[in-house]
Amino acid sequence: MIGKHISLRAPEPADAELLFKWENDTSIWQVSNTIMPFSRFAIEQYVMNTQLDIYSTKQLRLMIDLHIKNKIVTIGTIDLFDFEPTHMRAGVGILIREEMSNKGYASEAMELLIDFAFNTLQLHQLYCNIDAENKKSLHLFKKFNFKEVGLKKEWLSVKNRWVDEYLLQLINDK
Secondary structure (H helix, E strand, O other): OEOOOEEEEOOOHHHHHHHHHHHOOHHHHHHHOOOOOOOHHHHHHHHHOOOOOHHHHOOEEEEEEEEEOOEEEEEEEEEEEEEEOOOOEEEEEEEEOHHHOOOOHHHHHHHHHHHHHHHHOOOOEEEEEEEOOOHHHHHHHHHOOOEEEEEEEEEEEEOOEEEEEEEEEEEOOO
8 A cells, every 4th residue: 555655564574673662662552552561472473474364363454664765664553453344343553653753644544544444345434442641643533534432431541540531433434
């Protein structure tokens, strides 16, 4: 999937080191509901199994590559997870390296993913769960017409306090 500045692609073995770093970054565990570190072996095994389709694994991770002149830099990932083929829905998650945020790359990746999910996979809906304090993510998803359909009160325990979480949904009306 190719956009104006970025492309989305399947993970390659060379991405294992970067994924290992990102998955073990405790500063983002809150948004990914991670509570334990991943081993390098587990990440390598995950990457080796990415050739399996979404119907087998119930998820799809794509690397976000930024094209700068003749150079390609991986700046993040975008995922479909908890894929439900019977109900034709999946969750969406996105990670952009902090130094690359606020440049429009997350929006471009989201646009490509939504097009793929609705027009290639023929999904009926996408959803996401976003902590009420994550204003950047709320703004991004609302920009693509994800609607707030629920608020889970005191849903997340974050640094010894409770935080609400929004459920947002995008229905494919084609």
